[in-house]
Amino acid sequence: MISTRKLDFDFKGKTAIVTGAASGMGKLTSERFAECGANVVLTDVNPEAVEAAAAEIRANGGNAIGLVVDVRDFEQIEAAKNKTIETYGSIDILVNCAGGASVRVNKIKEPFKDFPLWALDWGLDVNLKGPIYFTRSVIGQMIEQKSGVIIYLGSIAGAEGGSGASCDYSTAKAGLMYGATKSIAQYGAPYGIRCNCVSPGPVLTREAMGKMSTLLNRAAEPIEIVNLITYLCSDEASFITGSNYMIDGGRVCMPKRSYADMQK
Numbered sequence: 607m608i609s610t611r612k613l614d615f616d617f618k619g620k621t622a623i624v625t626g627a628a629s630g631m632g633k634l635t636s637e638r639f640a641e642c643g644a645n646v647v648l649t650d651v652n653p654e655a656v657e658a659a660a661a662e663i664r665a666n667g668g669n670a671i672g673l674v675v676d677v678r679d680f681e682q683i684e685a686a687k688n689k690t691i692e693t694y695g696s697i698d699i700l701v702n703c704a705g706g707a708s709v710r711v712n713k714i715k716e717p718f719k720d721f722p723l724w725a726l727d728w729g730l731d732v733n734l735k736g737p738i739y740f741t742r743s744v745i746g747q748m749i750e751q752k753s754g755v756i757i758y759l760g761s762i763a764g765a766e767g768g769s770g771a772s773c774d775y776s777t778a779k780a781g782l783m784y785g786a787t788k789s790i791a792q793y794g795a796p797y798g799i800r801c802n803c804v805s806p807g808p809v810l811t812r813e814a815m816g817k818m819s820t821l822l823n824r825a826a827e828p829i830e831i832v833n834l835i836t837y838l839c840s841d842e843a844s845f846i847t848g849s850n851y852m853i854d855g856g857r858v859c860m861p862k863r864s865y866a867d868m869q870k
């Protein structure tokens with residue numbers, strides 16, 4: 607059975623910043639935060655889409671603003687941090703959803719041996735440096751508040767590699783899943799700050815993901831991932847920090863047999 611029930615948590619009085627909030631899991635996470643009472647700051651590099659996503663939340667009765675932020679630009683990140691504090695007075699949650707494989711987003715056709723260097727830089731900057739920049743920006747405020755939650759989005763690619771064309775993406779995601787999550791959890795713990803990583807397998811934010819294999823023989827509905835993100839941000843997850851959660855329909859433990867063969 608596939609459950610798409612939206613899990614409710616109490617985020618009243620909390621303020622969450624979400625990156626990559628104009629679409630996919632970032633947008634759904636923002637909506638869920640707002641529905642659970644949080645003030646939400648949606649940030650994305652896409653100006654029209656991020657404002658539309660924030661306006662939709664407001665139209666449904668939630669508190670939200672949309673800000674244009676390229677996670678590669680520390681000045682824009684700092685401006686978003688300042689605007690968040692000015693508007694809502696605190697930063698309690700940061701969810702780093704912005705990301706994507708450079709080969710797909712930038713439509714790179716060349717094999718890895720000829721992969722344009724700018725496209726490699728894009729993949730590493732957006733997927734790895736961006737979340738670390740954002741953390742570096744907001745963690746001072748969380749330290750002052752003596753509480754906070756930071757979530758990274760890893761990927762199955764960080765655990766299994768992405769072959770040549772997705773080398774930048776899989777390397778960046780592995781960096782978040784292991785190095786960044788543990789480092790920030792260690793640094794933040796004395797100040798009541800928790801940090802965890804959610805690493806999905808294929809998710810149906812794009813139809814093409816439905817073609818990837820998993821042990822459960824399907825891709826995830828976005829809400830199946832977003833329920834885990836919101837849980838980890840909630841006080842119910844108060845003893846969880848420094849962990850990476852694979853949520854991949856069992857893809858990491860796929861036997862080297864076909865799905866059909868497993869039924870025999």
Ligand SMILES: NC(=O)c1ccc[n+]([C@@H]2O[C@H](COP(=O)([O-])OP(=O)(O)OC[C@H]3O[C@@H](n4cnc5c(N)ncnc54)[C@H](O)[C@@H]3O)[C@@H](O)[C@H]2O)c1
Nearest residue numbers: 626628629630631651676677703704705706761808809811
């Ligand atoms: N969809 C999947 O199957 C899947 C699987 C594993 C991991 N992930 C990861 O989960 C996260 C969300 O995935 P999704 O499929 O919901 O994403 P998506 O492609 O729907 O949305 C990504 C958002 O990030 C924004 N973005 C891109 N570059 C940016 C930048 N420089 N600064 C700010 N925003 C930027 C885009 O405008 C877009 O709105 C990503 O980090 C992705 O790598 C996704």
